[in-house]
Amino acid sequence: MELYIDAVYESLHKYGEELCGDKVEFVRADDYFLAVLADGLGSGVKANILSTLTSKIIATMFASGAQLEETLETIASTLPVCSERGLAYSTFTIIKVGRDGKVYTAEFDNPDLLYFHRNQLTPIPRETVEIGGKTIHVSHFEAESSDMIITFSDGVVHAGVGRLLDLGWQYDNIVNYVVENLEPNMSPRVITKKLLAAVNTLYMQKCGDDSTVCALALKPSRPATVMVGPPVNGEMDKIVVDKLMYSRGLKVVCGGTTSQIVSRVTGRELKVQIDYENPAVPPIATLPGVDLVTEGVLTLGKALDIIKGINDAGADSLESYTLSKKDGASRITKLLLEDATEVRFLVGRALNPAHQNPGMPVSLGLKLNLIKELAAELERTGKKVTVEYF
Numbered sequence: 001m002e003l004y005i006d007a008v009y010e011s012l013h014k015y016g017e018e019l020c021g022d023k024v025e026f027v028r029a030d031d032y033f034l035a036v037l038a039d040g041l042g043s044g045v046k047a048n049i050l051s052t053l054t055s056k057i058i059a060t061m062f063a064s065g066a067q068l069e070e071t072l073e074t075i076a077s078t079l080p081v082c083s084e085r086g087l088a089y090s091t092f093t094i095i096k097v098g099r100d101g102k103v104y105t106a107e108f109d110n111p112d113l114l115y116f117h118r119n120q121l122t123p124i125p126r127e128t129v130e131i132g133g134k135t136i137h138v139s140h141f142e143a144e145s146s147d148m149i150i151t152f153s154d155g156v157v158h159a160g161v162g163r164l165l166d167l168g169w170q171y172d173n174i175v176n177y178v179v180e181n182l183e184p185n186m187s188p189r190v191i192t193k194k195l196l197a198a199v200n201t202l203y204m205q206k207c208g209d210d211s212t213v214c215a216l217a218l219k220p221s222r223p224a225t226v227m228v229g230p231p232v233n234g235e236m237d238k239i240v241v242d243k244l245m246y247s248r249g250l251k252v253v254c255g256g257t258t259s260q261i262v263s264r265v266t267g268r269e270l271k272v273q274i275d276y277e278n279p280a281v282p283p284i285a286t287l288p289g290v291d292l293v294t295e296g297v298l299t300l301g302k303a304l305d306i307i308k309g310i311n312d313a314g315a316d317s318l319e320s321y322t323l324s325k326k327d328g329a330s331r332i333t334k335l336l337l338e339d340a341t342e343v344r345f346l347v348g349r350a351l352n353p354a355h356q357n358p359g360m361p362v363s364l365g366l367k368l369n370l371i372k373e374l375a376a377e378l379e380r381t382g383k384k385v386t387v388e389y390f
Contacts, residue, residue, distance in 0.1 A: 003145060004221040004341035005033035005097050007382040008188045009214035010196055012155070014043040015206040021047025022153045022212035025055035027063050028384055032098045034062055037214050039110060039153040041089040047210065053079055054090040062096065068106055068138070072131050093151045095216060101144055107137045111171055113151040117144065119184050121175065146185060148217045150178060155211030156195065160202035169202055187338065188215035189381060193313070224250035224340035228296060229348035229367060230257050231390035240346055240390050241265040245289060250340055252332065255296030258348065259285055278327035292335055294328035297367055300374060302329035307337065307377045336378060343378055345387045347371050 009024040021043045027034040036058045040050030054075055061071045079090065091109035105113060105124070115124050126137045143149070158168040174195075181194055195213045203211075225247040231240050241262050244251055253259045263270035270293070272285040281302055282295035294300075306329060323334035336343055347368065368389075375385040 001145065002099050002221045003097075003101055004099070004219050006188055006217045006219055006341065007033065007035055007214070008192050009035075009037070009212060010192050011210065011212040012196055012200060012203075012207045014155075014208065014210050015203075017044045017210075019045055019048040020212070021051055021210040022155070023048070023051035023055040024212060024214050025059040026382070027059050029063065030099075032096055033216070034059060034097075035095045035151075035214060035216060036062075037093045037110065037151055037153065037212060039091045039155075039210070039212070043210055050079055050090040054092055058092060058094060062094070068094075068129075068136065069131050072134065072136075076132055091154075095149055095151065097143065097149075097216065097218065099221070101142050101218065103139070103141050103143050103149070105137075105139045107139075108134055111152055111154055111157050111174075112137075113149055114175065114178060115141075115143070116148045116150070116182060118146065119182065121179055143218050145218055145220050148182070148186075148188065148191075148215060150188075150191065150195075150213070150215045152195065152214070153210060153212040155207065155209035156199050156213060158209050159199040159207075159211065161208055163204050163206075163208070164202050169199070188217045189310075191215050219341055221341050222249050222339065223247070223342040223344060224252060224335060225344045225346065226252040226254060226336075227258055227262065227346045227348075228254045228300070228371060230255075230261055230350040231348045232350050233390075236390050237261050238265050240348065243346055243388075247344070250291045250335060251289065252292045252294070252335065253287065253290050254294050254300055254332070258296065259287060259293050262290065263287060276327075277325065278329070281327040281329045284328045284331065292328075292331055294332055297370060299328040299332065300370055303333045303336070304370065304374050304377060306330070306333045307374070307381075310337070311377055311380050336383075337381065340383070342384045343375075343386075345371055345375065345385070347387060347389050349389055 011020045011022050013020045021040045023038050025036045036055045038051040038054035040047030057075050058071055093110045094106040096104040115122050124139045124141050126139045129136050129138055157171050161168040182191055192213045192215045199211045225244050227244045253262050259270055268288045270287050273283045276283055285293040287293050323330055375387055378385050
């Protein structure tokens with residue numbers, strides 16, 4: 001089974017610093033996903049430079065097929081030396097997950113990553129290797145769908161030092177917190193926000209060190225294709241509809257005119273549900289072979305608002321966003337955020353006369369910008385998004 005890696009990270013800056021000394025780099029290739037968490041020495045600008053260089057070099061070289069030894073030599077010869085401590089220093093964690101579930105990790109001086117197999121904390125086999133005077137812990141193992149990998153910088157371990165906790169949160173307590181709070185099929189976004197919310201509380205909203213959490217969840221690959229709006233040229237109708245109907249995974253149609261085109265080309269009956277789950281959101285429809293049929297710009301605009309809210313929400317307010325509602329905006333948001341692993345938009349550029357009505361909201365005339373914003377918000381969640389125009 002081909003797997004998809006749903007990955008999310010968030011950081012808290014050290015109080016008083018504009019730049020974060022931690023840096024996370026993601027690389028999504030056709031056959032693997034790579035995550036690098038680097039923690040630069042100290043904080044502020046110097047730490048940011050160190051961690052950015054480290055993460056970029058590792059990500060670029062690993063993506064080019066370089067080995068760990070060669071990569072570390074490049075880092076050692078590239079990083080600037082701290083004038084105060086005489087060190088060119090950045091810790092790092094490397095996690096490479098193939099779409100077949102094979103995992104490679106390399107950890108240098110960061111807290112040990114956590115691996116959850118079938119929602120149970122599971123130890124991984126670590127081999128110690130010496131490279132350029134550095135002790136690196138390397139691991140190879142095979143993960144499965146629904147497994148999760150969580151890594152974090154040492155600012156999380158030190159949370160509360162000098163404030164609520166004399167010795168900081170400490171690693172074992174963090175592990176216990178994750179074990180107690182991680183639920184089956186929990187989104188990596190949720191556990192990341194929960195952890196950082198706890199860190200922020202322990203620091204009393206004034207972080208004593210840069211703190212970063214990165215979570216990777218393995219899921220079965222399930223792409224979604226979303227057709228929005230009719231093509232400029234009516235002769236393209238069948239081509240675009242075929243792209244939708246012959247695509248793998250979930251199929252979504254947005255827009256009244258668009259759904260009528262799909263119905264006509266496929267010869268399948270379109271049925272509009274007359275009940276309103278939410279008076280502010282137009283009703284949905286059904287069409288055989290399509291997983292979800294909604295109204296267009298209004299519904300997508302509401303969905304965009306929900307996704308933005310979720311992306312910007314803290315752990316304490318995240319629970320206020322429920323995706324169990326049955327209106328079109330909630331359903332398409334759930335499908336895009338939770339059900340789909342990758343999203344492909346098929347966007348028609350024909351002008352809808354209704355959207356040019358001066359009495360309608362101006363945002364209705366900005367369909368293309370709406371799709372761009374929606375794609376950007378989905379990419380913030382770690383999803384791969386492609387947009388094709390017709």
